[in-house]
Amino acid sequence: MTDAPMTDAATRAPVVDAEEARRAKSRKIEATARYTLPVLCMVLAIFAWDRIVAINEIPHYILPAPGLVWAYLVENWGNLTDAALLTGRITLMALLVAVIGGAGLAILFNQSRMVELSFYPYAVILQVTPVVAIAPLIFIYVESKTVGMLLCAWIVAFFPVLSSTTLGLNSVDRNLRDLFAIYRASRWQRLIHLQLPSALPYFLGGLRIAGGLSLIGAVVAELVAGTGGVGLGLAGRIQEAGYRLNIAGMFASLSLIAAMGVFIFAALSLLSHLLLRKWHESALKREG
């Protein structure tokens, strides 16, 4: 919303104070730099990488030139996208389970203090124990590879959703809570109309962290579980390429994993922005 007086000021030449002009200019520069600088850094790094390999004549089985990695990517695009789809599917399913499990537990804990007191410590234990250490055991007891991988990814990803949603459910404005009590709202009404909307920004914050963590969980699970059975994911591809000293292949798969992580983060950020833009302060700032 602009609050410039329309009638008079529109006909006159706009007065721009020198300080305001400077500020506008630096805002503009920052807006462009936000995208150009990272891209520039990447281009420079790749160029430097290429030069270093060429000048020192580093053999490709130690460090391949970026061109080789690119060539590998193009050549094996079909295989790599299959692998990416597999890893991506596990990641998304894990994220889904983490969201349902994390938010569900948060609501359950919030509704019953006794349940919370009983189980919260175990949620923490599950969170602080490194998943790499739990994963081999999981694959002993769980028959299905997919289920095992999901379980690993869930263990890593559910906690941020649980803890941030719990925080959100408890961060209801005290006066609003009183207002609901005065109108004799039921527990259920309070949950639906007051606590869940209050918790939404917190939940979305947890979700963004969980997105990255489910990818980590999926990759770790794949590395621990080995590559047989369900086909090869990106992590399996890295491992396999490693056995063959195909370093270019390792870099290619790695870059796809990184791209996937960035994509998940960006998608979840966008989701969060779309859900909150109408009312939440965090979205207000972005709109300027």
Added chain:
Amino acid sequence: MNRERRELLHVSGVDKVFAGNVEALRGLDLTVRQEDFISLLGPSGCGKSTALRLIAGLSTPTSGKIEWRGDHGAGDIGVVFQEPTLMPWATVSQNVYLPFRLVGKSYNSVRDEVLEALKLVGLEKFQNAYPRELSGGMKMRVSIARAMVTRPRLILMDEPFAALDEITRFKLNNDLLELKAQIGCTVIFVTHSVFESVFLSDRIVVMAARPGRVTEELRVDEPYPRPESFRTSAAFADHARRASEALETAMEAA
């Protein structure tokens, strides 16, 4: 002027003691009649908010009784807090609709009431706005619309205008009296402003702290509607002086 109105609520001998032996209220007696405008005036910590919470049923007295005359159910009390206390995720009309929603009425069945309430506070054009798009005074108007949309028997207001600038506050004081005349409700209004209490109310209950108690009750026998010019009248100054003295005495007693 002093025609007897029906009794709405009777508070007798109410004490409230919080953990740690904090005597928030001692021996509160208060008779509220229909269409009363009662101000609770006192320094902070004298138990004004505690008294409102007890009347609202949000907490129970340690001893003493709060008795309602006649049926008393959900929607019979409206509340306005010091902050507007709106749901930021809901539009203005959804916020005002809340009391109905909580008793299970559909929006369509009460749309007229919601719009009427918004019209009364002069915000019908903003029904689809979100709270963050409104100024402090406008948010408070939404809060008032929400409190009266169910046409409650009693509206409790806890320092509703304390955070607003004086110009907005005067305007809202005038509008509040007008509103009250239109819907004929009963108001208990907490304030620590002598002028506000004199301008608005027909009874001022002066309170002192530690323990929270009533020290004096003043009447402001001035007819409603009270025009803006009442603020500068000799009668106003006279009432304000009496209320200030009573407040002074209450603070010394503490």
